[in-house]
Amino acid sequence: MLRHAATVLLLRDGPEGVEVLLTRRHQKLAFLGGLWVFPGGALSTTDFSPPTLQRIPPASQAACARLASPYGEPLLREQCLGLSVAACRETFEESGVLLASTADGVPCSQAQTARLQASRRTIAAQPECFASLLKEESLFLEVDRLIYWAHWITPSLAPKRFDTRFFLAAVPPGQTSMIDDVETVEQAWMRPAALVAAKTAGTLPIATPTLCTTIELIAALQEHTTLSALLSAEARRNVIPMMPKILPGTRTVIMPWDPEYPDIPGEGISPEHELPAVLRSLAPRVTYGGS
Incomplete structure (x- = not known):
């Protein structure tokens, strides 16, 4: 079954340029265990429940990114909003960064975020508690601040499949990231070029979508x-x-820019899509257990 999911590239200005947050998943996790990833996870039905959607200001709801299926059909408005909520919820669960603001649009303060860290495990176990926390703290999700960045779908022949949306978001002023020691066991802020260099050198195990984004x-x-x-x-x-x-x-995984991609069995994207030039320059095939 294909499950919706959301992932966030958290960005900040570092001493040598922009940095992105990576977290390493626990080795025993069934999906991407041991790999370095961006914070994220599966969509929950509570992410688009009425109590949760009430924590999104009307203007932000109207400006939320409009998403489509891999085949171009528009998703329901509630699903679009829910995926943005899932991005914010999973980011808080896995990194401790809370992408929420007051009614006046002021980002959640460092002191308030620090006080709420103890809620992360509860929310991970009971996603519906995220909306309750936001309500208790008079916080709102300005989901239109998330930049819709990429869309990756697990191959149709894979045993576990995700339809994953990648978003960009700047870390709110003063907030710091902290691993949860459950799903995430390490974290690293890295310049994107350093991340790619470490992957190339074989010192940073990451999935292909992480590399490409x-x-x-x-x-x-x-x-x-x-x-x-x-x-x-x-x-x-x-x-x-x-x-x-x-x-x-x-x-062996065949990328959409492989010349033989249209002839390989399985679901695929339309050949009418014009793929980004930076991706077309990458290796068109990756073998599990390989580089």
Whole structure:
């Protein structure tokens, strides 16, 4: 079954340039165990329940990114909002960063966020508690501040499948990240170029979607220079769905830019999509257990 999920590239200005947060998943987790990932997880039905949607200001609801299925059909408004909520909830659960604001639009303060850290495990076990926490603290989710960045779908032949939306978000002033010691066991703030270099050197195990979204981030930073300019310029970014395929009988994953992709069995994206040039330059095939 294909499950909706949301992931966030948390960004901040570091001493040598923009940095992105990576967390390492616990080795025993069934999905991506031991890999370094961006904070994120599966959509819960509570993420688009009426109590949760009440914590999103009307203007932010109206400006929320409109998402579509891998085949172009628009998602229901509640699903679009729910995926943005899931992005904020999972970010808080796994990193401790709370992407919420007061009714006046002021980001959640460092002191308030620190006080709420004890709620993370409760929310991880009971996602509906996220809306309750926001209500008790008079906080709201300005989901339109999330920049819709990428869309990756697990190959149709894989035993466990996710339809995952990637978002960008700047860390609110004063907030710091902390692992939860349950799903995440380590964290690292890295410059995107350093992340790719570590992956290339074999010292940082990451999944292909993590690598590809980071490479696109590097290209955007080169174009826009600063974090604020990047977030402003990419607010209405055109996102192309990415659905790799698995070569039958092998452990080899075929990327959409592989010349033989249209002829490989399995679900795939439309050949009409114009894939980003920075991705077309990458290896078109990846073998599990390989580089």
